[in-house]
Amino acid sequence: xxxxxxxxxxxxxxxxxxxxxxxxxxxxxxxxxxxxxxxxxxxxxxxxxxxxxxxxxxxxxxxxxxxxxxxxxxxxxxxxxxxxxxxxxxxxxxxxxxxxxxx
Amino acid sequence: xxxxxxxxxxxxxxxxxxxxxxxxxxxxxxxxxxxxxxxxxxxxxxxxxxxxxxxxxxxxxxxxxxxxxxxxxxxxxxxxxxxxxxxxxxxxxxxxxxxxxxxxxxxxxxxxxxxxxxxxxxxxxxxxxxxxxxxxxxxxxxxxxxxxxxxxxxxxxxxxxxxxxxxxxxxxxxxxxxxxxxxxxxxxxxxxxxxxxxxxxxxxxxxxxxxxxxxxxxxxxxxxxxxxxxxxxxxxxxxxxxxxxxxxxxxxxxxxxxxxxxxxxxxxxxxxxxxxxxxxxxxxxxxxxxxxxxxxxxxxxxxxxxxxxxxxxxxxxxxxxxxxxxxxxxxxxxxxxxxxxxxxxxxxxxxxxxxxxxxxxxxxxxxxxxxxxxxxxxxxxxxxxxxxxxxxxxxxxxxxxxxxxxxxxxxxxxxxxxxxxxxxxxxxxxxxxxxxxxxxxxxxxxxxxxxxxxxxxxxxxxxxxxxxxxxxxxxxxxxxxxxx
Numbered sequence: 001x002x003x004x005x006x007x008x009x010x011x012x013x014x015x016x017x018x019x020x021x022x023x024x025x026x027x028x029x030x031x032x033x034x035x036x037x038x039x040x041x042x043x044x045x046x047x048x049x050x051x052x053x054x055x056x057x058x059x060x061x062x063x064x065x066x067x068x069x070x071x072x073x074x075x076x077x078x079x080x081x082x083x084x085x086x087x088x089x090x091x092x093x094x095x096x097x098x099x100x101x102x103x
Numbered sequence: 104x105x106x107x108x109x110x111x112x113x114x115x116x117x118x119x120x121x122x123x124x125x126x127x128x129x130x131x132x133x134x135x136x137x138x139x140x141x142x143x144x145x146x147x148x149x150x151x152x153x154x155x156x157x158x159x160x161x162x163x164x165x166x167x168x169x170x171x172x173x174x175x176x177x178x179x180x181x182x183x184x185x186x187x188x189x190x191x192x193x194x195x196x197x198x199x200x201x202x203x204x205x206x207x208x209x210x211x212x213x214x215x216x217x218x219x220x221x222x223x224x225x226x227x228x229x230x231x232x233x234x235x236x237x238x239x240x241x242x243x244x245x246x247x248x249x250x251x252x253x254x255x256x257x258x259x260x261x262x263x264x265x266x267x268x269x270x271x272x273x274x275x276x277x278x279x280x281x282x283x284x285x286x287x288x289x290x291x292x293x294x295x296x297x298x299x300x301x302x303x304x305x306x307x308x309x310x311x312x313x314x315x316x317x318x319x320x321x322x323x324x325x326x327x328x329x330x331x332x333x334x335x336x337x338x339x340x341x342x343x344x345x346x347x348x349x350x351x352x353x354x355x356x357x358x359x360x361x362x363x364x365x366x367x368x369x370x371x372x373x374x375x376x377x378x379x380x381x382x383x384x385x386x387x388x389x390x391x392x393x394x395x396x397x398x399x400x401x402x403x404x405x406x407x408x409x410x411x412x413x414x415x416x417x418x419x420x421x422x423x424x425x426x427x428x429x430x431x432x433x434x435x436x437x438x439x440x441x442x443x444x445x446x447x448x449x450x451x452x453x454x455x456x457x458x459x460x461x462x463x464x465x466x467x468x469x470x471x472x473x474x475x476x477x478x479x480x481x482x483x484x485x486x487x488x489x490x491x492x493x494x495x496x497x498x499x500x501x502x503x504x505x506x507x508x509x510x511x512x513x514x515x516x517x518x519x520x521x522x523x524x525x526x527x528x529x530x531x532x533x534x535x536x537x538x539x540x541x542x543x544x545x546x547x548x549x550x551x552x553x554x555x556x557x558x559x560x561x562x563x564x565x566x567x568x569x570x571x572x573x574x575x576x577x578x579x580x581x582x583x584x585x586x587x
Contacts, residue, residue, distance in 0.1 A: 011460075018459040019429060020436075020444055021452055034514040035457055041515055042418040045473050048480065055475030056482060058319055058349065059531030059555070060306040065348035079212035083440030094438050 005043075007035040109134035110275045111578065114184055114332040117278055121183050122173055128183030128227065131278070132161040135185045135229055138276045145585040147251050148261075148271040150190050151198055152230035157185060160227045167225075175225075181339060182225030187277040189268045190231040191238060192218050192323070193312035197228075201314040202246035202267075203236040205435055205446040215312025216344045217281060217323050224339045229277050232267030236448050237432065238283065238316040240264055241291050241517035244510040245450040252507065253295060255545055255579040257587060259504040262292035263517070268326050269296040274581055279327040279336060285316045286420050286528035287521030289324050290536040290550055294499035297538045297546030299565065299575060300326045301333040302524070304556045305531030306351040308337075309344035317427040318349075320420075320528050329575055330535055330565030334358035337558060353556055361563035362570075367401065370564070372551075373408040373492030378523055381413070384502040386542025391498045394539040394549055398496075401571060406492055411484045415477055416525040417518050422461050422474035423529070429458025453514065482530045489554045494564055497523050499536040499548035527552045535565035538574040546577075 009028045012035065016023045023031070077090055086093035109131050112120070120126040136154055143149055164183035168175045176182050188194065191201040193211035200206040218228070235245040243251040243266035253261040254274040261270040265282025269292030272280045282289045284302045293300025301324045308323045315321060325336035341355045374395070383391065399405065432455050437443035447455070461470035488495065501523060510516040518525070527534055534552040541547065551564040569575045 012456065015456045015459045015463070018463065019452075019455045020433070021447065021456065022445065023452070027452075031453060031456060034453055035460070037514055038421060038457060041414075041518070042421050042470065042474075044414050045418045045422075045477055048415060048477055050473060050476035050480070053476040053479050055472055056479045057475055059478075059482065060349065060351055062306075062349060062351075067345055067348075069345070075212050080439075082212055083209055085437055085442075092438055 005036065005039050007032040007039070108275070110138045112278060113328045114181070114279055114335055115329070117184055118176070121168065122176065128161040128164040128168070129158065131183065132157050132185045132227055132229070135277050138274065139229070142274055142581050142585055143276060145252065145257060146254055146270050146274050146276070147249050148232050148267045148274065148276060149187065149230045150200065150202065150233050150248060150267070153197060153228055157227050157229050161185070164225060164227065179223070179225030180335070181221065183227065184225070184278050185227040185229045186221065187229050187232050187268055187271040187280045188218060189234050189265050189282045191234060191283060191314040192281065193314070194218050194228065194231065197231065199231065199314070201237050202234045202248055203446070203448065203451065204247040205437070205442045205444070207442065209440050211312070213312060216309035216346055217313070217340050220340050221281070232271055232280065234267055235264040235450070237314065237428070237451055238264035238285060238288055239428070239450045239454055240510055241287060241520045242510045243267060244507070245448060247448050250507055253504050254581060255297060255504065255584060257585055258506055259545065260295065260507050260509060262295035262500070262504065264288040265326060266292045269293055269298060269300070272296065272298045272326050272328060273579060275578065279325060279332055281323065282326050283313055283321060283323045284528065285320045285322070285424065287517070287524035289326060290499050290524050290534060291521055293326050293536045294548030295504035295546065297541065297577060297579070298326055298328060299330050299333055299538070300324065300536045301337055301558070301562065302528070302534045303337065303341060303558055304351070304533040306349050307533065307556060307558060308340050309347040309350050311344055311346035315431040317424040318431060319423060319427060320531070330537060330562055330569050331359065333535065334361060334562045334566065337562065341558065351556060356559040358559055358562045361559040362566050365560055365563035367398065367403050367564060367567045370493040371404045371406055373406050373488055373495045375408040375410040375488070375495060375497065377410050377413055378497040381501060381522070383498060386503055386545070387498055387501060387547050390540040390542055390547035391549060395496070397572070408488050408492065408495070410488060411481060411526070413522045413526060416481060416529055417522055419474045419477045419481065419529055420525045421515065421518050422470050423478070425454045425458035426462045426471050427458065428454040429456070429462060478529050481526055485527070485530050485532060485554070494560065495552040497550055497552065499523060499550040503542060503545040503547065523550070531555055533558045533561050535561045537565050537568055538577070540574050541577060
């Protein structure tokens, strides 16, 4: 992490796949440049010693918050399905995950 | 207030006239809708205008006022007041897009807590305002639909991401507005549009139903014509919410009475040299120096502070924001709602992919975990500062509203523009941004930043500041600015 990092087109292709996004070759090149520029800015954190510092994931230090009522209102089936692109028998129709080669 | 058009009124002024029976909610609402008709084709603040619904709600409000008289406001403190709302707040039955193509056509089946509370308080929704898509930006230029223009000069940006709301307030196309800030998205556009914005502490206002950007810093809040109006809105929207487990349980003060408890003259205010000794545009520096001199004359005690370099906050924010975005936007699959992932714009793709990288095995410790450790250092840095002073004063933005098109110049435009807001956002602190003058016809703003959950203190500072000067009374002359 100490030397300047360059994103390659292959790096971008890999994270595009992780992000479930399809990019054109031109976009892959564009993002490789953008990511390299962004990393230049974020690598300044190396200047700070954080050896004995704990992470703060959440600023108000709340833990284990539970809802205090038993019954809550939820969406009806009709409401839940209202924005779906495709439904069948009152259920969402999903796309297959085994055919696209990424499974 | 007699020489003002109705749409130019503040909330407090509107309530006075409504209570005196001198105006009706329908008249007030129509005045705002007329202003939208007249100028929004140039400003482009609104994505959706809920005209019929607004007029219907205004009629209902007038009927309640007719029936209950002054008592109508006991349970509905904002009865009859029309407002604009950023399009990332879910509004049941009203299209909510977060200015993104992927959510185009999405009709939420539920209401966000903030808009529900406003509805319960009697406020009237005029429409949903433009923003950077998913709030990813500081100019509204990453909106997948169109760019909002700054009412002070339509060749400049209103800022963002709550730029549509800020422009709507500055152009008097509503009485007040609602936005959200992750790091700068309320204060930045409030500054560039010459209005007042409150960025509440993280967890003070519920995020339920707000389309998530970075869940560990997202903070909904008001953009309004005065700090007093911001206090009135905060009274309604702040508080614990069972639907958002990160909301703070501590009691909500009556922010309208904040000046009873604090006075600028007895507060010690810190000015971090790291917030001043940066590249401030000439006009901004002049106005900030004038403001500090003005406040010194008024009797405020200042102390210079030595804090962490803001460049670390830019880095921390960039990592946390992209990591959380990659997680939050992963849920959009086009199956349950919205369009397919091909519809994501350039900026959303940029952020999701970089976030996937900083969270991925082998890089998590180097980026995400490291950023969370530096966040601890930033929080400690503020804690140290607040042992020495009560409040921090700083410029809100380092520059005046730049020309439209600015965001194309750098993949980190927003992060660099919001440099003076990122440290306090990462630490979850509240701040009020107030206008402190104009330079070359564009507004300049200062911000008061306080310790966590010190909304009462920062609002008191903002309210008192506006009692001793008139900068917040300046509004753009739209007849002139939109005819260029």
